[in-house]
Amino acid sequence: MFYDAIIIGGGPAGLAAALEASKRGLAVLLLEREDRTGGILKQCIHDGFGIVRFREKLSGPEYAHRFSAGLEAAGAEVRTFTFVSDIQECDGGFLVTASDASGMHEFRGRNIVLATGCRERTRNQILLPGTRPAGVYTAGTAQYLVNRLGLLPGKRVVILGSGDIGLIMARRLTLEGAEVIGVYEIKNTPSGLPRNIAQCLLDFNIPLHLCSTVTEIHGKKRIEAVTVSKVDAAGRKIPGTEERIPCDALILAVGLIPENELGEKLGLRIDPKTKGPEVDQRMMASIPGVFAVGNSLHVNDLVDYVSESAEIAARALSREYSERKILKIDLDPKFMYVVPQMLDLNAGLDELIFYFRSNAIYENPRLVVSVDGVDVWSRKYMILQPPLMERIKLSFGKFGLNENSKISFRIEVGS
Amino acid sequence: MKLKSLLKKVRKKYGAEIEARLTEQSVVLSGEMDDWEDIVCVGYLFVDKERKRHVVNDIRLRGAPLRKEEVHQLDSSLDGKEYDVVIIGGGIVGLTILRELSRYSLRLLLLEKESDVARGASGANDGMIHPGIDLKKGTLKAEYCLAGNFMYEKLAEELDFPFKRCGQYIAYGSWKERLLSGYLLYKAKKLGIPGVKKISREEFLKIEPELTWAKGAIEIACTGVTSPYEACVAFAENAIENGAEIALETPCLGFSVQDGKILEVITNRGRVKAKAFINAAGVFADEIASMAGDRYYSIHARKGSDLLFDNKLRLLNTIVSRLPSLKDRRSRTKGGALVLTCEGNILAGPDAEEVPDKNDTATSVASVERVFQKHSRVLPQLKKSDIIAYFSGLRAATYEEDFIVEASKKIKNFIHVAGIQSPGLTAAPAIALDVAWMALEILGGAERKAFKAKRKRIPRMKELAPSERMALIAADPDFGKIICRCEEVSLGEIKAAIRSPLPAKTIDAIKRRVRAGMGRCQGGFCLPNVLKVLAEESGMDYLEVTKQGAGSEICLYPTKGSESDVL
Incomplete structure (x- = not known):
């Protein structure tokens, strides 16, 4: 039997895709690695989820519940504690190999939706030197330990990196009675959302040190201290600025990377900027019938957009696709990235959602979209900055695009 | 040896006043200098080309901080016990010797100060099984390296470690x-x-x-190429299956020596008697030698x-x-x-x-x-x-840059296996054969016993064919539950590591045996789950779970109002 879609991952993206697809009458199989669906939301007991979508401030588990609750009624088949080890193209679709407590299974699907989320960068990826003691954890791991196991890594905590989970954990650890000595950010601007800077640091008097980073970890068996140093514009440490800070935990919030090992094995083309697959306006990747959604596509700042991208894919799922006519979108270098990266001219071209981030802070910029050299759309922003993902809706149907057309996005600054 | 001219050279080149004296087996350097690299270079300067004497380099680094005394758990679990052979050091050298000796009817104990075997150089190398092409003909290194190299196929097959x-x-x-x-x-x-x-x-x-x-x-x-810590675990487990004992987190703190013979080794878990003692303590071998009053080389x-x-x-x-x-x-x-x-x-x-x-x-x-x-x-x-x-x-x-594999000239029942740096992993099985003979000589021989040469490793789900995986899952559903996503490690494998002959008691020990946490996320996802399994399987509180033994607890406190052991 062929499922219309096999969705890999039961976090917010996978849940939204499964719900939307099964509501549309498609035969859906959702495969989740853990014992319950919800993904990382299960450990996100803070609020702020669903502001855009539900105009409510939900906790992570509440947000997930909005999707998982109706899933079975809508007819989706959900298998938890099921680990996908391989996906291969086969006649008529894709063959998914998975294992669970009952054995090894092969599932066939006409479409694959990759909703595998992202992982955290580790101390190794930022080449953080020193000893290798206990007490050094990524923010997400610390969040699991605190919120799901009731364990506190330490009571004198240094946080490296100002990513959102790190900021959330600064507040969480403070509420649990730990002293957060400071958040150290190598860049000259924070990487987390402004609202998290305000609500998690400022409200709790937790200092944020910009242009500073941890340059060494000390302690043989358990962390005893870190050395922090100021850095110059190129991120090199400035000699003489070293300061040794005794601590019993170091939390790392130094970035997220989309998980795409399955997609890479399938041979999907990966965007080096997003580290996720390149997709068209339907979130369809370079292999027809494979979709990438949520944080496995690109790292989102709000869960609401994770669900949205999944639903866009779910609505596009079909048993057959006409041949694609791909038009790549041109970006000026002021963008960090734009998703989708391309358009399929044989698919719908109106009311398309684009997500983007700028590569630096721009004040009072204008985003301009042009078709064949003619500006067709623009919007003024108060500010564009890398931590804030932006979303726009555009229609291209009326321009009579063909393969030789040229769509360009640019950010205009000044004047 | 022209000590005077060498001392002059040191004075001229490094501006340092040091002393040198000759003993029967060594030239002993002492004094103080400002730079560690220089101290090491001076050590090399005094190497005896004719190989009559070893260098003991006691030149101190000026202003060097004192080594922090490690705190060890104290109990009396080993006090008064008697063995035929005690081996100090649970690296590849000590473990291959332990396994070799476990062919005989002997009471064997290996002491390891860390929380697992292979915590030193044996666990932190590139796993190469060398040919020794860069080595000098006539050295122990060259001899043992080539001999050891050719032993690996059979060992890997018997002990089921990757090679x-x-x-x-x-x-x-x-x-x-x-x-x-x-x-x-x-x-x-x-x-x-x-x-x-x-x-x-x-x-x-x-x-x-x-x-x-x-x-x-x-x-x-x-x-x-082999997986070095897996090889170590394999030797350890097989030795245990053949009756040997391994005491982890048990450092050698000293010896009681009488009439040129070691009677007892003093540990944090009591005093242990044995007929023969083998020093396989890696970078600390010279310090162990010193405890026995027989330090004639520096590491x-x-x-x-x-x-x-x-x-x-x-x-x-x-x-x-x-x-x-x-x-x-x-x-x-x-x-x-x-x-x-x-x-x-x-x-x-x-x-x-x-x-x-x-x-x-x-x-x-x-x-x-x-x-x-x-x-x-x-x-x-x-x-x-x-x-x-x-x-x-x-x-x-060592300063001679060669292995030391010999019975002590001063202490009757003491064997030095020191200076075993690269290609030590390759050489170890060959060294073990010789050291076992030396030990048997001290003991006056021993009888061979029924020896179980084969050991099975924990199955790796990731490497198995689907039909083999099916069979394992059918026998134990835990093998179908994947805990570590990057390396595809199942709950069954983790539990097997915890229940193995040398039980994994720490997060690192599990990681080294079954690779949970070894992949690209470095345990970011699986650490809390492995912690849970380890605690539940070994009857520990979550707060007692460590990365690598006492003093390396993963978490230090419960959150407010939580009782971590009930969760």
């Missing part, structure tokens, strides 16, 4: 380098290393298609850092290096190679840095850079962003 005789390729990119390659052929012939030959660019590119710069290579067919720690790359890279099939430039040839390391590990990761092998602190395995940006730069000359496709881990190990070097 591939993948061959090694030393490529050259210019005619100048090519000239040097002739020297390797000469060395191979002189040392009796079989299977060394020149191959053409075309032949080489068939084996390593990514190294397009190569003009040709020297092939060394007998080089292999200085030479740090090497290795980089491990994501296993999704498909850039390498064997072991590859580029012929070293003349400048590199002066350094005291084989120069390191790019190794495709048994698990499919590329490992960029080590640099060399003398360090004064024998506990200093900290990594530095400089060494990571150094190793990366060196190897990107061989494989320019390597990216720093694909590094998933890096670590440092300490080589246990």
